[in-house]
Amino acid sequence: MFNRYIEEGREFCRDTRIMFDKFRTGNLKPFTSVYVLEELNSTADTAKKEKMLELVRDYEVIILEKDDRAESLADLYVKAGIVPTRYKMDGIHIAIAAVYALDCIVSLNFKHINKISTKAAVEAINRLNDYPAPFICTPVEVSYDDFD
DSSP: OHHHHHHHTTHHHHHHHHHHHHHHHTTTOEEEEHHHHHHHHSSHHHHHHHHHHHHHHHHEEEEOOHHHHHHHHHHHHHHHTEEEEOGHHHHHEEEHHHHTTTTTTEOOOTTTTTTTTHHHHHHHHHHHHHHHEEEEEHHHHHHHOOOO
């Protein structure tokens, strides 16, 4: 989501910025994980990387630590064929939200995360393993919810 915030003119940029405004007003509480920070830090474009990391600081995003339970849950997603082995990190992003019992995970990754089959399968696997299933959504769904 951090990259979409700074990519002016791209689809979902406006909605992502509205969502971040909700963070500032306290109507939404922002979380990310160490896993996401590692991805941001690996960005080759130094200027873009700094802008994204600045968003984490400026919006006081709460950083969730690595968790073996999330990695194990992501392994179950891979084993079930929900997330390809090569993209296990996408499964970890979902799993970290589950083990920390977050309400939702906001994602524009329509290939591996935000799609109907993933949502249904994640819910089933999480319930079988006594984890909640965070709602997987886009910034639009949280930006225009009735928080005000």
